[in-house]
Amino acid sequence: MEDVKLPNSTEGQLFVQYTTFKAAPEWRRLPAAAREDLREQFAQVVEEAYPSIVTYAYSTIGFKLNSDLLLWRKGTSPIAMQEMTSRLLQTGIGAYFEQTNLYFGFTRPSNYTKRPTTQEQAIDLEDREPYLIVYPFSKTKEWYLMSRDARQGMMNEHIRVGHEYADVRQVLLYTTGIDDHEFIVAYETDSLPRFEELVIALRSTEARRYTLNDTPIITGVNRPIREALAMI
Known part of the structure; x- marks a missing residue:
């Protein structure tokens, strides 16, 4: 991916979302080759959204029973984030995903510190x-x-x-x-x-x-x- 600089939290607000997904039991019963193709569709949506929306992926397997995957996404538009989520859920593996946790909010300077720390x-x-x-x-x-x-x-x-x-x-x-x-x-x-x-x-x-x-x-x-x- 090319290096694109998003607005700093001190320069403008970012819209940030943390979403967890849990795969339905039917997913693991699919043939391995079919699952590989359906995963790729999901990954491509993540890449296509860049650089408007930057995504970091985390595996939550073994840490939470109701979650297999966590996406940390950041961008400037809540509407674009919603549209990306819709596209993800319409992909191959997305059809087997349930969103189990969804946290979002905006960045802004703290009320209690003069400048952001490292x-x-x-x-x-x-x-x-x-x-x-x-x-x-x-x-x-x-x-x-x-x-x-x-x-x-x-x-x-x-x-x-x-x-x-x-x-x-x-x-x-x-x-x-x-x-x-x-x-x-x-x-x-x-x-x-x-x-x-x-x-x-x-x-x-x-x-x-x-x-x-x-x-x-x-x-x-x-x-x-x-x-x-x-x-x-």
Whole structure:
């Protein structure tokens, strides 16, 4: 693929979507040659959407019972993303896929930091870490009824802990009012135990009191699209 630069998160909003797919049992009963042809149609749709929509593929086999494949996609148009999803579901393997999780939102500058950190600039990078962990979360009503200074103080602690794990990348999406959740957070890491340490540390901060929910959590392994499809 040619090198095409998407707008940076600091220059303009990106529309980002994380979608998981689960293959129907009938899929694995098809002849191997037939499945290979039907997978290729799906991969071609992913390639044809580039560079308007950039896609990273992850295998979730062995990590989630209701998911075989996770696609992380980013672009500037929700409409184009919807049209791409429709094309994917009309391909050979797409006809056997059920969408089991669908998270989306927009990037924008944080309310609590002056400038994005290296961790938070992962959305602008093209190289990917081996593991991706994605989950939605929402804050309680009490969080928003506090003063901005009170919230900033707690977030300063939260940010300080995060900076101690500078090797773990983060992408935060805002989805308040356009989906059931208020935020979608994704982390990239080369070590799941290291990421677990970060989560435990963050859950010990004061801001944790005001987390309403933060599940379901989806973990995937980064693989080229054809390799991820071949595992299904």
